Amino acid sequence: MFKAQEKIYHGIGASPGIAIGQVLLVKEHSTSYKKPLDATISAEQIESEIKRFEIALDNTRLELEELQKRVLNKLQAHEASIFDAHMLIVDDQMLLHEVQDTISKQLSTAECAFFKIMERYVTAISVMKDAYIKERVADIKDVASRVLSNLQETSRPVLDYLEGKRIIIAHDLTPSDTVLLDRKKVQAFAIESGSNTSHTAILARSMQIPSVVNIAGNIVDELKNDDDIIVDGFIGTIIVHPTEKTRKAYQLKAKEEGRFYIDLIRESRLRPETLDGFTVQLASNIETLEDVQTAKKFGTSGVGLFRTEYMYMGNKALPTEEEQVETFTSLIKEMNGEPVIVRTLDIGGDKYCESLSLRKEANPFLGLRAIRLCLHECQDVFRTQLRSLLRAGATGDLKIMLPMISCVEEVVQVKEIIEKLKIELAGEKLAFNRDIEVGIMIETPAAALMAEHFAKIVDFFSIGTNDLIQYTIAIDRDNERVSYLYEPSNPAILNLIKIVVDAAKKNRIWVSVCGQMAGSPKYIPLLVGMGVHELSMVPMSLGSVRRIIRKLNMHEAEVAVKKALECSNAKDALNISLELLKKIEPEVTDLAFRGL
Ligand code: PEP
Ligand code: MG
Helix, strand or coil, X not given: CCCCCCEEEXXXXXXXXXXXXXXXXXXXXXXXXXXXXXXXXXXXXXXXXXXXXXHHHHHHHHHHHHHHHHHHHHCCXXXXXXXHHHHHHHCCHHHHHHHHHHHHHHCECHHHHHHHHHHHHHHHHXXXXXXXXXXXXXXXXXXXXXXXXXXXXXXXXXXXXXCCCEEEEECCCCHHHXXXXXXXXXXXXXXXXXXXXXXXXXXXXXXXXXXXXXXXXXXXXXXXXXXXXXXXXXXXXXXXXCCHHHHHHHHHHHHHHHHHHHHHHHCCCCXXXXXXXXXXXXXXXXXXXXXXXHHHHCCCCCEEEEEHHHHCCCCCCCCCHHHHHHHHHHHXXXXXXXXXXXXXXXXXXXXXXXXXXXXXXXXXXXCCCCXXXXXXXXXXXXXXXXXXXXXXXXXXXXXXXXXXXXXXXXXXXXXXXXXXXXXXXXXXXXXXXXXXXXXXXXXXXXXXXXXXXXXXXXXXXXXXXXXXXXXXXXXXXXXXXXXXXXXXXCHHHHHHHHHHHHXXXXXXXXXXXXXXHHHCHHHHHXXXXXXXXXXXXXXXXXXXXXXXHHHCXXXXXXXXXXXXXXXXXXXXXXXXXXXXXXXXXXXXXXXXXXXX
């Protein structure tokens, strides 16, 4: 029998781990008129499937109205009127009933039902003699592809329809696609786009799903469903049709990985203290309550960053105040008295939230994102979140953290809102924390440079290096074409961190680093040497970072920082950190390179 040849693809390891399994191809959301994946639903899903179709029609209608407006501004009325014809299709009651009927009687997904009916129209019109009518096929396909694309935005992951585990191969996965992945069914994923600081990669690490991003070559077009595949999330390789020898080597590597983590878990109670007695708190970045168990297993000193936006993403309805109080209260309880820092809604950029109907922007990372959105277009949503934080704060050590701050006025405004909410809650006789601590993320160069001023009005700083690097070096953190510039040891970044740490210390407030740099062994000597109080990271990194800190000498780390701050380039500064690591113990340098 013909045996396919082993083939290796290379990308960037975004989440460590080995997975050996079978491919599931997840094609990109398509804006073209293509047959969707054949799939059926259960009888209980009929109602929600019909609702999903109606929402897709509503969204298509809104899109067409928007397009029509834009065209009207630029062109003549008759050009804009082509959208009237498109609108007629979206508003066609007969079409709606036919789709509803097919969904209920044939248990088709909304995509399949809609495509089937559109195909019937297309065939019927294509055979007509009248050239004008024939041309309308293009209109039908155009509007149908819009509806399909809107349906795909709300589609259930294809995995729902499959038995067993799979390795996902796709052009791209958005953060909301990723957070919805069923950990029991996804062994790993590998995508052609992305960088390892994107939120998709961050989520993969938190969810402990091995993953590779930015794969060179046309992997999506070259693979088939069920192909045998190995994903190595440590070094970023994908091996398709592995030989028996390769498979055995990887089985061994997976076993070693398991042993490595077991050792780290054994060390989880050891104090993260340098040889000369300086302790650095090691906290966890979490996205869902599920991450708490891993965090505890690896010995966390609290939650340094709870990314609340995932409570809003992938859901049609916004979380209510009561639901949020419940989530935050259970988190506090789970953490047994350790501090919990909750970041307020950081939506925008690459994080999309269906239920907030956000406007599309040309430069979303520079747009109405995070705190800006909360203070302008989503104040009600923000107030609900703040109320729930104040209320949950009555049950334990919960602190509020504000993302993407770029000027003092934003903090002042939030504090005013918080004070008003306290009065409101007191009036309603609800328990809340009057003295809740409010801190900010330092993610913009503006905030870093103004740290002295911020330090006087907030309770703590947490340096979000993922965004700080993006905004300082002017590189989109999701754009693989500029990822070669994404280097945390760039002296511009190190100097900004130093400014922030010094301002915090001078004003006696506490400072943490919660970007990915904080969980990367390579940079630990520099961050420890700067004197940060806390490093917050994906729970899986806690063990390696603890090991490194316990072998460091604070005095040597401070000397390394001094030298690194004076370097003219990122490579030299990084080498200073690596030299120190090598001196400590080669095993630790190995950790740095394996990205564990
Ligand atoms: C950061 O920007 O460093 C950060 C921790 O926030 P996020 O990755 O969620 O943008
Ligand atoms: Mg950020």
